[in-house]
Amino acid sequence: MDRLGLDPAEFVATDEDGLPIAGLDPDEVLATPTLAVVGRPNVGKSTLVNRLLGRREAVVQDIPGVTRDRIVYDALWNGRRFKLMDTGGWEPDATGLQGVVAAQAETAMRTADAVMLVVDASVGATTTDEAAARVLRRADVPVMLCATKVDDDRLVSDTASLWRLGLGEPHAVSGLHGRGSGDLLDAMLEILPETPREDFGAGAGGPRRVALVGKPNVGKSSLLNKVAGENRSVVHDVAGTTVDPVDSLVDLDGDIWRFVDTAGLRKRVKMASGMEYYASLRTSSAIEAAEVALVLIDASEPIAEQDQRVLTMVSEAGRALVILFNKWDLVDEDRRHELTRELERDLISVRWAERVNVSALTGRSTARIAPALRRALESWDTRIPTGRLNSWISDLVAAKPPPVRSGKQPKILFATQAQTRPPTFVLFASGFLEPGYRRFIERRLREDFGFAGSPIRLSVRIREKRPRKK
Template identity: 40%
Template sequence: MEIRETGKEKIIAVVGRPNVGKSTLINRILGARKSIVHDMPGVTRDRVYFDAQWLDRKFTLIDTGGIIPSHTDDKEGEEGQFLTNIFIQAKVAMDEADTILFVVDAKSGLSPYDKEIANLLRERKEQVVLVANKVDNVAEIGNISEFYALGLGEPQALSALHGSGGVGDLLDKITSDISSGDTLEEESDVVKIAIVGKPNAGKSSILNKLLKKERAIVSDIAGTTRDSINSGVKVGEREFILIDTAGIRKKAKVDYGIEAFAVDRAIRAIREADVALLVLDAEEGLSDQDKKIAQTVVDSGCGLVLAINKWDLLKNVQTHNFEKELEQEAPFLNFAPKIFISAKTGQRVEQIFEEAGRVADERAKRVPTALLNKIVGEATDLNPPPSVRGKHLRVYYTTQVRAKPPTFVLFINHADLIKESYKKYLTKKLREAFGFFGSPIKIAFREKTKEGK
């Protein structure tokens, strides 16, 4: 059996006509680990990406809108455009997937739409697994026989709603080529940098400066999209991969079609990068759209460096005053390093590699468990959260469950004592103790009784 390349997370798209239970199946697979990676309104309205895990195997799930192929041409006006968009979005999801789960409704039976979708899928090179959903008991197994006519092999019978049938068998099948989670986190000194920001902030100019002729070009690496090339460069003894992305505009200004998909690919690039270089226009300052892009980076767990471009155009403005304004406008970005650059003149552009490398190292950092528990214990003793109905917080144990980004789990007695403000307090204390400069920190809480300790 062939095992997938280390560090390349498998992508599984879930497709089918409307109301066959695609989202129910995804929720069943995700369980309590549901984590929306990106659901930015106006960018990918008809498909959503999720991080998922089965046993120790990690992969990405894509939920798509219901496909009605023949109706994409029949309908006119907004309804026709809506159906066309869903169809195109589903096709894009299938294009980037390694495996496609084609979900059908065993209770309502074989539909003409199922046959049309099957015709599309038979032409594809990706693994296609036919899933017969809504088989709620053994007596209904016979309902799946008619789906053999689709020519996609044996249907996997299950009930996504009840979790019965072959859900586990299905997950075993679609994850059999994924190496363990421990292997996926093997250390690599190559740093992937996604250059992101609004249109015309100077992203491509920065890329061109970074790829100056005298620099050793390691390779031109085909990106995850048809229209971008990720450039590999070596700086000193360290290698970097630079990913240029489309400008991310406000949702009201993004049309469906090529631009929407380019924006979507930019957000996927953030997910795949070690560090995002968010390019700001110094003359415009920090806009609401910049904040939204930055929040997307933070939510994805990617490292962050702010590059304030066109600094040469500002006169009589000191960097520390500009930084102070940024801290007031967006305090959630205080952890990120800021570089004041000019792509036009080359001012401080070289610092991008240094800062990105440092942030990547901080993001990959692991801390000793004994020291971690000491720091968390001191933080909670110094400033415990307010008691609720006589209940007081007790932290039994803290552990770092992963790096990239640093992720911690606190085993506690009462989860309802933890509010968002206290989570921010603990994050601040972890930064003070361990740095993690430029990297988001993830903290989760697990309730545990003293006896279950």
């Protein structure tokens, strides 16, 4: 810019929304051991997990069965990193949805590096607790016993009866007030191995983060289970089965991806309440933390306002985007014609997104998901050299100059790509550029440079008028 005699301090940044543009600084993925927190429903597992994490992560509500999937959180204590896996309530011989939830808890017991059985000290050991203890005594992993809801000294003596479960000393703790949580964390570090039993070896940069988002009951968990080749998420006909984001490492088309299955967005965050409110917040956070979003839309039904709202959230977050039209096995010829019209009408703002027609039930075209993710992320990471960009913008303006405004035609003096993730371009101009002309530039950027599957942000800096010297 110095060669052109341009001083950035002379320009004022403007865009159509007047909002600052933020980038993404991904965290490293560390290979750390995992401790699974298991127990029967409503013993306070999620409350205890939040206490041990030191932050409110797990969704907590005073009704049983809120947590349903295996939810993994990063934790830190005394300088040592590990993972806490919150699970749904485990019950023997459970059926229906609760049976699927119990199966997830059993999978956590088998795959974790250590297990903590949580028992409600105010109730004592129930037959369900005894059944869980029998399973864990046969487990090939370290096991510890936690007596929760010990809110005062009167209940400490009651924990002695839990020795009969055969899992060693019961550690008394209050998840609500934090009593004994420090001693519990110390005991956890003693039984946790230094390294996990399984390591995916994702490489220095870690797996690319993929958020699975969409309205309730659109098939997000079913798709995750299909591509993972096992039941990673609870799937049931009841809409809204997933509450917490479910984080899974998946081997897809030769690469390791970190998939996050999120709760279905039913309402706007401000309108939601209770469990649904916190689930919506976590879904929004999962989108912000992801690099690319897989938005699932039910192809067998008309595109809904919820679908458009989810797409807007992803676009505004600046994440790469792949739209999956799920349940394609239910789409007939008439529905295909209707869907074509809906795409032209309702999804025009994200016409740049990659699209794949899939069926989570049959596995149709799931092999096309990984290539679409790679193309979207490649666009998201693309940078155009400044010289090439300015040569391109000069030819574009010569062929179609900006519209005249207030009797003057603005000039584009210089162009640069400020950052990637998402691709962000800054135009230095002598005057205001109409929104229509900005959209024209964005469209031509896509036509000439690609950017399939990635949003583009375009900012204009206008030269300030200098006061005349007297």
